[in-house]
Amino acid sequence: DIQMTQSPSSLSASVGDRVTITCRASQIINNYLNWYQQRPGEAPKLLIYAASSLQSGVPSRFSGSASGTDFTLTISSLQLEDFATYYCQQSYSTTWTFGQGTKVEIK
Amino acid sequence: QVQLVQSGAEVEKPGASVRVSCKASGYTFSSYGISWVRQAPGQGLEWMGWISAYNGNTDYAQKVQGRVTMTTDTSTNTAYMDLRSLRYDDTAVYYCARDYDILTGYRVLDSWGQGTRVTVSS
Numbered sequence A: 001d002i003q004m005t006q007s008p009s010s011l012s013a014s015v016g017d018r019v020t021i022t023c024r025a026s027q028i029i030n031n032y033l034n035w036y037q038q039r040p041g042e043a044p045k046l047l048i049y050a051a052s053s054l055q056s057g058v059p060s061r062f063s064g065s066a067s068g069t070d071f072t073l074t075i076s077s078l079q080l081e082d083f084a085t086y087y088c089q090q091s092y093s094t095t096w097t098f099g100q101g102t103k104v105e106i107k
Numbered sequence B: 001q002v003q004l005v006q007s008g009a010e011v012e013k014p015g016a017s018v019r020v021s022c023k024a025s026g027y028t029f030s031s032y033g034i035s036w037v038r039q040a041p042g043q044g045l046e047w048m049g050w051i052s053a054y055n056g057n058t059d060y061a062q063k064v065q066g067r068v069t070m071t072t073d074t075s076t077n078t079a080y081m082d083l084r085s086l087r088y089d090d091t092a093v094y095y096c097a098r099d100y101d102i103l104t105g106y107r108v109l110d111s112w113g114q115g116t117r118v119t120v121s122s
Helices: none
Strands: A006-008 A009-013 A020-024 A032-036 A046-047 A062-067 A071-077 A084-090 A102-106 B004-006 B009-011 B018-025 B034-037 B043-054 B058-060 B066-072 B078-083 B092-103 B106-112 B117-119
Touching: A006 A071, A009 A020, A020 A032, A020 A084, A020 A102, A032 A062, A032 B106, A046 A062, A046 B106, A071 A084, A071 B066, A084 B043, A102 B043, B004 B106, B009 B018, B018 B034, B018 B092, B018 B117, B034 B106, B043 B066, B043 B092, B058 B066, B078 B092
Parallel strands: A009 A102, B009 B117
Antiparallel strands: A006 A020, A020 A071, A032 A046, A032 A084, A062 A071, A084 A102, B004 B018, B018 B078, B034 B043, B034 B092, B043 B058, B066 B078, B092 B106, B092 B117
């Protein structure tokens, strides 16, 4: 299986901060990389697909980028509703895998 | 709008089986797939597998291969996930999600059910 490693596992930030979360794949995945947000008690929600494409309805403060096997999710100006856990997920292989998650907490 | 409604919580003994259902509405069910994802208490997301509602093709994660069966009933627009030989570490919230071709040859999980809590306890 392709392993997805996220960092950091958690971070504390304030409203208005710029936040960056990194995900590294164990092999080349050709930008078959998605980002999901999960708020406590809720189902996950698709934010970014194909490494950098914004899902319809998702605020433009969310963006994604890729460099080889390294992928980044950036929130340009953190809002209260963005405090949640974020997961990367590869869809390159026939069996999909998620990263372990990054929890964004209020400082 | 796309909606996936899952069956209610289950409590099962170790070694038993469980079936979780996922009823879809708001789209042409047979045109897309359904993936199943689970989340153990306080843990991350784990993809379990996928089924095409078009032709019944499946892919399962190695961890549950041999214990899981995913099926669909296109007459009722319902997907099912059966898990056998339950173990304590199968305790989790189980989600179904629509497996959507957002680009040609590129699939995402764009709509999710509300989750079904399965507890394995003696």
